[in-house]
Amino acid sequence: GAVVSQHPSRVICKSGTSVKIECRSLDFQATTMFWYRQFPKQSLMLMATSNEGSKATYEQGVEKDKFLINHASLTLSTLTVTSAHPEDSSFYICSARVNEGGLPYEQYFGPGTRLTVT
Amino acid sequence: AQRVTQPEKLLSVFKGAPVELKCNYSYSGSPELFWYVQYSRQRLQLLLRHISRESIKGFTADLNKGETSFHLKKPFAQEEDSAMYYCALSGSGNTGKLIFGQGTTLQVKP
Numbered sequence: 454g455a456v457v458s459q460h461p462s463r464v465i466c467k468s469g470t471s472v473k474i475e476c477r478s479l480d481f482q483a484t485t486m487f488w489y490r491q492f493p494k495q496s497l498m499l500m501a502t503s504n505e506g507s508k509a510t511y512e513q514g515v516e517k518d519k520f521l522i523n524h525a526s527l528t529l530s531t532l533t534v535t536s537a538h539p540e541d542s543s544f545y546i547c548s549a550r551v552n553e554g555g556l557p558y559e560q561y562f563g564p565g566t567r568l569t570v571t
Numbered sequence: 572a573q574r575v576t577q578p579e580k581l582l583s584v585f586k587g588a589p590v591e592l593k594c595n596y597s598y599s600g601s602p603e604l605f606w607y608v609q610y611s612r613q614r615l616q617l618l619l620r621h622i623s624r625e626s627i628k629g630f631t632a633d634l635n636k637g638e639t640s641f642h643l644k645k646p647f648a649q650e651e652d653s654a655m656y657y658c659a660l661s662g663s664g665n666t667g668k669l670i671f672g673q674g675t676t677l678q679v680k681p
Contacts, residue, residue, distance in 0.1 A: 485667055487667070487668070495673065495674075496657065496671045496673045496674050497615075497657070497671045498671075499668060499669065499670070499671075502666065502667075502668060546614075546615070548615075548669075550667045559617075560617075560667065560669065562615040562616065563614065564613075564614045565614065
């Protein structure tokens with residue numbers, strides 16, 4: 454089946470630094486990937502839609518200059534949290550949408566990245 | 572506004588009992604509805620979608636447009652069903668964007 458990986462699985466960084474999270478589709482191509490944020494014991498909140506070769510589409514209330522998304526290839530999207538602050542600490546999850554042959558809205562989720570900002 | 576509501580944070584049942592996880596949605600058009608499941612220490616995975624009208628692991632869900640509901644049901648719960656369940660909605664336009672409910676933890680006791 455389709456597999457999505459994320460790297461790193463957990464990261465601790467100091468306040469003010471930037472951290473990059475990678476999302477890869479391992480055995481399929483994905484023109485579209487999605488980035489979610491999940492707070493403890495809460496639901497997934499869609500942050501942005503990552504489109505290969507074009508700018509990401511951000512959801513209302515998500516700072517695009519703070520959460521930089523780059524989808525440079527059909528198998529890789531990156532989320533960079535710039536100038537991180539403790540309130541950015543969260544669980545970040547990506548999903549990748551199957552390009553061809555998949556059912557509409559067929560998405561596969563990564564295992565998530567735990568970000569802790571100290 | 573698009574919204575998915577799962578009123579129960581926790582549902583606890585005994586093995587063999589029927590299960591119904593509630594999901595209500597708000598959407599002006601014709602949405603696609605999904606149930607996702609997350610087992611302990613595992614990633615989110617699709618359980619079923621309403622357009623397929625399928626039964627997966629004994630679970631079924633029927634879209635009721637009149638009541639704007641998409642409740643997940645299973646006649647006899649198993650311990651291995653214990654997990655977090657999310658109802659999700661995708662609107663028209665083929666964007667693939669998913670709006671998730673708050674999630675319900677299903678606990679099946681032996």
